[in-house]
Amino acid sequence: MAFSVPANLEAEITELISHYPQKRSASLMILHAVQEHFxxxxxxxxxxIAARLELQPINVYELVTFYPMFRREPAGKHVVKVCRTLSCALGGSHELHGHVCQKLGLDAHAHGLQTTADGKFSVEFVECLASCGTAPVMMCNEDFHQAVTAAKADEILGKCA
Amino acid sequence: MPQEFRLILKYADEPGYTPDIECYLRHGGYESLRKALAIAPKTLPDGKVVGAPEQIRDDVKLSGLRGRGGAGFSCGLKWSFVDRRSGKPIYLICNADESEPGTFKDRQILHKDPHQMIEGMIISCFANDVKLAYIYIRGEFPEGARILNRALNEARAKNFLGKNILGSGYDLEIHVHRGAGAYICGEETGLIESLEGKRAYPRIKPPYFPAILGLYQCPTIVNNVETLCAVKHIVGMGGAEFAKLGTPNNTGTRIVSVSGHVRKPGYYEIEVGKATIGQLINDFAGGLREGRKLKAVIPGGSSAKVFKAGEKFKLKKKGPDGKDIEQEVDMLDLPYDFDSLMAAGSMSGSGALIIMDDSTDIVAALANLSEFYAHESCGQCTPCREGSLWMSKALHRMAHGEGRKQDADYLLKIADNIPGGRTICAFGEACSWPVQSFVGKFKDEFVARGEADEARRAAGATRPSHS
Incomplete structure (x- = not known):
C-alpha cells in the first residue's frame, strides 16, 4: 500500500513549509511531525518527505541517521529517556537508569534505544537534557521529570497506561 | 556576602508569574520595544542622519555586552560585522539549543519568561534590519517549543510581530525551528546548516562567517537566548547604565548554573565578576555536602578546562598607579567573569559550574564526558571523529578495570593532536580540553589506576568489583 498521510498532517506540513524561503529547511520539522504521527x-x-520537498531520498535519510531523536524502527508506546551526562551521573543517573531497566526487564548495559517485548516501553540513556541542577532527570514521552528517585520512577512508569 | 542580582530572572520565579503575554505586559513587558521603535533619527554635526536601528547598535556596543552562549564574544562587534551592503536579506537566529553539559539557564527563560526573550529578539531584529528570524530550540525541549509558539502567537495578535509593528512600518516574522538531539547544532555554522535542512556539519571559516555568508548564504546573526534578553534591558536602561553592572569588560548580569556535589544546585543571576567561584559554591549553592572536601570544579560547561581544588593562578591586576601587578589567586577566589577565568587557563563558557567533591572517581567523571563528546562529534573531521572515540574507548577501559599505566600519556597524546586548527570547528578543542586538563591535573590518579589494573592482571585476577 502506498504511503500516505492524513489530511491534518498534510495541512501541518504545508504550513511548516511556508515558514521558510527554501523548502528544504522544513525537513527537520516535517520529520518531527511525521514521527509524532507514525x-x-x-x-x-x-x-x-523527499518527494514533498523536491529532494532525493538520501537528503532526508541522512538526517534520520544523523539526528539521534529520529527513529528508523517503531519504539514502545512510552519512551523513557534518562540523562547520562556528568551532572546527572554525579547525582545518580546510572542507578536510575539501571533501576528503570531492571524493572522493565531490559539490559542496562545495552547501547541505544531498547524496547520491552510487549512493546509498551522503550528506554534510552541519552546525553545532557539541560537540567543539571535537578539531577537525575528523565523524560517520559514529552513530560519532563526532575530529581527522580527510584520510587518516583516507579510512580511515573506506573501511570503509563 | 554577595547577593544575587536579578535582572533577566527578575520575575521568573515570583509566585503567580506566568509565561502568558498578559502577565508579561503587567510587568512592563514590550515597553522596551515601544521605546526602540520610537527612537527618533539623530542628525550628527556633520549632517549625517543616524536612524533608530543604528542608534540601538551603537548602544549595544557601548553596553559592552558579551555573548552568553559560550564564546563570550562582544555582541556589538558581532553585529558590526554584518554585511549591510550586499542587498541580500539579513537573518537573525536565536540559539536556544542549550546543550552544553552543566548548563540549564536558557531553559528557565524559555519556560518561565518567553516574552522577554522574544522582545529582545524583536528589538535585535529591528536594530539589524531583519525581516525574518528563527528560534532554533533543541529537540529535547518540546514543552519549550510549545510555549514559544504560543507566545509568538500572542505577540502576533498584539501586533508586536507581523506587518507594520505598532504602526512603525517595520515588518518581522519569527518561527520556531526544532533541533533533533545533536549537540553540534549549538555551533553557529552547524546550526545554520541544520536550519537549512541538512546534517549539522559546521562550515569552514573563512569564507563562511555567518555575518557575511550565513543562512542561505546571506548575512546572519546568531545570538544566545540570554544575550537577546540582555539587549532588551540595554534598550530599557540604556547601554551606559548596563555597562555599570558587573565589572569593566565583563558587564551586565549572568545566570550561572551550578550543579554536581553542592547542597543547593541551581541557577543564580549575578553581576558578572561580582562573585567568586568560592562564593558561588559556598554562599549561593550552599556549599559541599556534610564531611566532603572539594576535589574539582568545571567552571564553564563541560568543555571548559577543569580546575583542581587548591590550584593557584598568577593574575595581572591594575595597581593604584595604573601599572600591572601580578597577584597570586586561589581558584576559589577567582571572580566569576570572562577575563579572569580565561587568564586562569579555562573559560566561563556557558556560565555553568560543575562541582565535584572528594567522593568523585575522576577517571569515571572524565570517561563520562568523553563518551558525550564521542557521541556528539559530527564526524566531519578525522582528528575529532577518531580522536574523540579513541579517548572515550581508552577511558571506558580505564573506568572498567582494564587500565594500563601508559594510558595517561596515551590520552594526552591523542588530546594534543585534535585541536589547534586541525578541525573545522571548535568541537575539536571542546573534546580535548577536558582530557588535557583532567589528565594533566590529576595525572597521579590516572597513572595509579592504570598501574593497579596492571598489577591485578599480572596476579591473574579478573576485573575488580567497581566494574
Missing part, C-alpha cells in the same frame, strides 16, 4: 520514520516516509 511513531517512527519508515523508508516510505523518507521517500514521501
Amino acid at each position: 511513531g517512527w520514520i519508515s523508508q516510505e516516509a523518507v521517500e514521501w
Whole structure:
C-alpha cells in the first residue's frame, strides 16, 4: 500500500513549509511531525518527505541517521529517556537508569534505544537534557521529570497506561 | 556576602508569574520595544542622519555586552560585522539549543519568561534590519517549543510581530525551528546548516562567517537566548547604565548554573565578576555536602578546562598607579567573569559550574564526558571523529578495570593532536580540553589506576568489583 498521510498532517506540513524561503529547511520539522504521527520514520516516509520537498531520498535519510531523536524502527508506546551526562551521573543517573531497566526487564548495559517485548516501553540513556541542577532527570514521552528517585520512577512508569 | 542580582530572572520565579503575554505586559513587558521603535533619527554635526536601528547598535556596543552562549564574544562587534551592503536579506537566529553539559539557564527563560526573550529578539531584529528570524530550540525541549509558539502567537495578535509593528512600518516574522538531539547544532555554522535542512556539519571559516555568508548564504546573526534578553534591558536602561553592572569588560548580569556535589544546585543571576567561584559554591549553592572536601570544579560547561581544588593562578591586576601587578589567586577566589577565568587557563563558557567533591572517581567523571563528546562529534573531521572515540574507548577501559599505566600519556597524546586548527570547528578543542586538563591535573590518579589494573592482571585476577 502506498504511503500516505492524513489530511491534518498534510495541512501541518504545508504550513511548516511556508515558514521558510527554501523548502528544504522544513525537513527537520516535517520529520518531527511525521514521527509524532507514525511513531517512527519508515523508508516510505523518507521517500514521501523527499518527494514533498523536491529532494532525493538520501537528503532526508541522512538526517534520520544523523539526528539521534529520529527513529528508523517503531519504539514502545512510552519512551523513557534518562540523562547520562556528568551532572546527572554525579547525582545518580546510572542507578536510575539501571533501576528503570531492571524493572522493565531490559539490559542496562545495552547501547541505544531498547524496547520491552510487549512493546509498551522503550528506554534510552541519552546525553545532557539541560537540567543539571535537578539531577537525575528523565523524560517520559514529552513530560519532563526532575530529581527522580527510584520510587518516583516507579510512580511515573506506573501511570503509563 | 554577595547577593544575587536579578535582572533577566527578575520575575521568573515570583509566585503567580506566568509565561502568558498578559502577565508579561503587567510587568512592563514590550515597553522596551515601544521605546526602540520610537527612537527618533539623530542628525550628527556633520549632517549625517543616524536612524533608530543604528542608534540601538551603537548602544549595544557601548553596553559592552558579551555573548552568553559560550564564546563570550562582544555582541556589538558581532553585529558590526554584518554585511549591510550586499542587498541580500539579513537573518537573525536565536540559539536556544542549550546543550552544553552543566548548563540549564536558557531553559528557565524559555519556560518561565518567553516574552522577554522574544522582545529582545524583536528589538535585535529591528536594530539589524531583519525581516525574518528563527528560534532554533533543541529537540529535547518540546514543552519549550510549545510555549514559544504560543507566545509568538500572542505577540502576533498584539501586533508586536507581523506587518507594520505598532504602526512603525517595520515588518518581522519569527518561527520556531526544532533541533533533533545533536549537540553540534549549538555551533553557529552547524546550526545554520541544520536550519537549512541538512546534517549539522559546521562550515569552514573563512569564507563562511555567518555575518557575511550565513543562512542561505546571506548575512546572519546568531545570538544566545540570554544575550537577546540582555539587549532588551540595554534598550530599557540604556547601554551606559548596563555597562555599570558587573565589572569593566565583563558587564551586565549572568545566570550561572551550578550543579554536581553542592547542597543547593541551581541557577543564580549575578553581576558578572561580582562573585567568586568560592562564593558561588559556598554562599549561593550552599556549599559541599556534610564531611566532603572539594576535589574539582568545571567552571564553564563541560568543555571548559577543569580546575583542581587548591590550584593557584598568577593574575595581572591594575595597581593604584595604573601599572600591572601580578597577584597570586586561589581558584576559589577567582571572580566569576570572562577575563579572569580565561587568564586562569579555562573559560566561563556557558556560565555553568560543575562541582565535584572528594567522593568523585575522576577517571569515571572524565570517561563520562568523553563518551558525550564521542557521541556528539559530527564526524566531519578525522582528528575529532577518531580522536574523540579513541579517548572515550581508552577511558571506558580505564573506568572498567582494564587500565594500563601508559594510558595517561596515551590520552594526552591523542588530546594534543585534535585541536589547534586541525578541525573545522571548535568541537575539536571542546573534546580535548577536558582530557588535557583532567589528565594533566590529576595525572597521579590516572597513572595509579592504570598501574593497579596492571598489577591485578599480572596476579591473574579478573576485573575488580567497581566494574
